[in-house]
Amino acid sequence: MAIISGSVAGVLALAVVAGALISYFGRIQVDSREPPVVHPKIPFIGHLIGMIRHGPLYFTQVSSKVKAPIFTLPVLGNRTYVCGSPALTAAIQRASATLDFDELIVHAMPRFVGLSKEAAEILKDPTATTEGSRRVVEMAHSVINPPLQPQNMEDLTMKQLKNFSDYFNGIRNDQEFKLYHMATRAVAFASMDTFYGPKNPFKLNNDLMEDFFVWETDVVPYMVGFFPSIFVRKATQALSRMGKSFEEYINNGHVKEAHALIQSRQALHEDAGISIPDQGRLEVGLSLAFNVNAGITTFWILDNIYSRPELLEEIRREVRENAITAPGTISYAKLKDSCHLLASVYRETMRINAPMNTARWVKEDIVIADTYLLRKGSVVQAAGGIMHWDPELWGEDVHSFNPRRFWGTQSGLKNPPASDQKGEGKTSQQVHAAAFRAFGGGASMCPGRFFAQMEIMSLVAVVVSGFDILPPQGKEKVDWNPARDDTKFPFAVSKPVRDIDVRFRRREGMEDLEWKLDL
Numbered sequence: 001m002a003i004i005s006g007s008v009a010g011v012l013a014l015a016v017v018a019g020a021l022i023s024y025f026g027r028i029q030v031d032s033r034e035p036p037v038v039h040p041k042i043p044f045i046g047h048l049i050g051m052i053r054h055g056p057l058y059f060t061q062v063s064s065k066v067k068a069p070i071f072t073l074p075v076l077g078n079r080t081y082v083c084g085s086p087a088l089t090a091a092i093q094r095a096s097a098t099l100d101f102d103e104l105i106v107h108a109m110p111r112f113v114g115l116s117k118e119a120a121e122i123l124k125d126p127t128a129t130t131e132g133s134r135r136v137v138e139m140a141h142s143v144i145n146p147p148l149q150p151q152n153m154e155d156l157t158m159k160q161l162k163n164f165s166d167y168f169n170g171i172r173n174d175q176e177f178k179l180y181h182m183a184t185r186a187v188a189f190a191s192m193d194t195f196y197g198p199k200n201p202f203k204l205n206n207d208l209m210e211d212f213f214v215w216e217t218d219v220v221p222y223m224v225g226f227f228p229s230i231f232v233r234k235a236t237q238a239l240s241r242m243g244k245s246f247e248e249y250i251n252n253g254h255v256k257e258a259h260a261l262i263q264s265r266q267a268l269h270e271d272a273g274i275s276i277p278d279q280g281r282l283e284v285g286l287s288l289a290f291n292v293n294a295g296i297t298t299f300w301i302l303d304n305i306y307s308r309p310e311l312l313e314e315i316r317r318e319v320r321e322n323a324i325t326a327p328g329t330i331s332y333a334k335l336k337d338s339c340h341l342l343a344s345v346y347r348e349t350m351r352i353n354a355p356m357n358t359a360r361w362v363k364e365d366i367v368i369a370d371t372y373l374l375r376k377g378s379v380v381q382a383a384g385g386i387m388h389w390d391p392e393l394w395g396e397d398v399h400s401f402n403p404r405r406f407w408g409t410q411s412g413l414k415n416p417p418a419s420d421q422k423g424e425g426k427t428s429q430q431v432h433a434a435a436f437r438a439f440g441g442g443a444s445m446c447p448g449r450f451f452a453q454m455e456i457m458s459l460v461a462v463v464v465s466g467f468d469i470l471p472p473q474g475k476e477k478v479d480w481n482p483a484r485d486d487t488k489f490p491f492a493v494s495k496p497v498r499d500i501d502v503r504f505r506r507r508e509g510m511e512d513l514e515w516k517l518d519l
């Protein structure tokens, strides 16, 4: 159930706190042991305006002025702590009993999908703290996480890969697409089928897919909750239509054809006394985890590879020599274990495009790293935008795409080898493991990360192996490399400012090949 990325949860948490503290107009009292305070030029709301105007870049801008590993932003009468240091981030992650993700979710989820007051109370479950029972959000981890572990996800993997294979075998020669639209919809339709079964609401009514992306695009202003039915009307209506369709899906018993994970989750919500309309909205929330980030990442990787013809040739060769086990058959196990360049491109693309902030609720006063006091009732964020783009951590080429930065390493290299070398004999250093934030970290690190890697590497492998990507008819070239949209707080992976018009052509000699993505 808990599917709110840290960036959004962080912004939202501020709005939640604002609701309670809006009447408080004084300057916050800060203890000298708290991280250094950065007072905004406009008291009370200055930082909020900065975040809305500059998106994820705001923390980076403030950080470059403060030059402290963690700092305090007073916002709306409360404080948010922003951490740009991997070592402190690791300390924050270790303190997960006090610096809690679930508490944030309990506050954020009702605004995220527009739950009723009753459902919000059930999620809060005030008796849990006094009687020691487990809250629905905690129990949801036991339902969602185990099937997504690599050793358990064979059935989900096979289903998703079959859906992808069918999709690519169905592409007509010279079919034209908008690449971002294509990648995101291909992942979303496949995922809905894999998790929710053949009678999922999006299959029964294709228009809901566009509703989904309308809501997802405006989910942050929707969550802030300032008259959403007026100011974020389209997203509010789209969410309402999706919630109703999931409600019908549950009422019609289609959940019986869903994956066991969805069935157990529905039983959990039922047992907790959550009404069916609220259950429907909670499923919209979970769909966001399945549907969005893998597609956006696939888009960025294709853009990075196809805009560099030499890299495209290298990756084609790597996949051909290591992962094609029969004509048209690509093995994910082999992609993962033997295609080091593709794996490196995957992580480097996320370093640049997934500057996630992961937020935690401070349940009690706590001192981290024996130095910094964090006060109860605040939010602390590990700022991906600071860490992913910090030259001190990654080296001077931090803002350029280096396909070999993650060659043979999950954490990445400072001063990686130049693009035509494989890294032997270089003086590169390993980057701190906590600096890579795309999937968050610690106890609530994204449980879907193994599934996401499987999806993305397989999708990219079938496209590079099977297709040339050409300009649309009448155009001379493909307009690669759109800028990243840094104006909005992303859910995780940033979007491009524009789509790319392309034409897919089956590669010579492979015109009639049937593709099979395999385990």
Ligand code: HEM
Pocket (backbone or CB within 6 Å): 001, 002, 003, 004, 005, 006, 101, 141, 144, 148, 289, 290, 293, 294, 297, 354, 356, 358, 359, 437, 438, 439, 440, 441, 442, 443, 444, 445, 446, 447, 448, 449, 451, 452, 492, 493
């Ligand atoms: C490129 C793709 C993806 C990215 C970048 C991504 C990123 C994230 C991040 C940053 C978080 C928050 C972690 C934290 O605060 O420490 C998260 C949470 C979550 N993600 Fe993903 N994710 C991706 C794909 C997926 C997929 C495919 C699934 C499911 C199949 C999934 C399921 C979840 C769930 C259930 C949570 C909530 C965890 C909790 O409540 O503790 N994610 N994801």
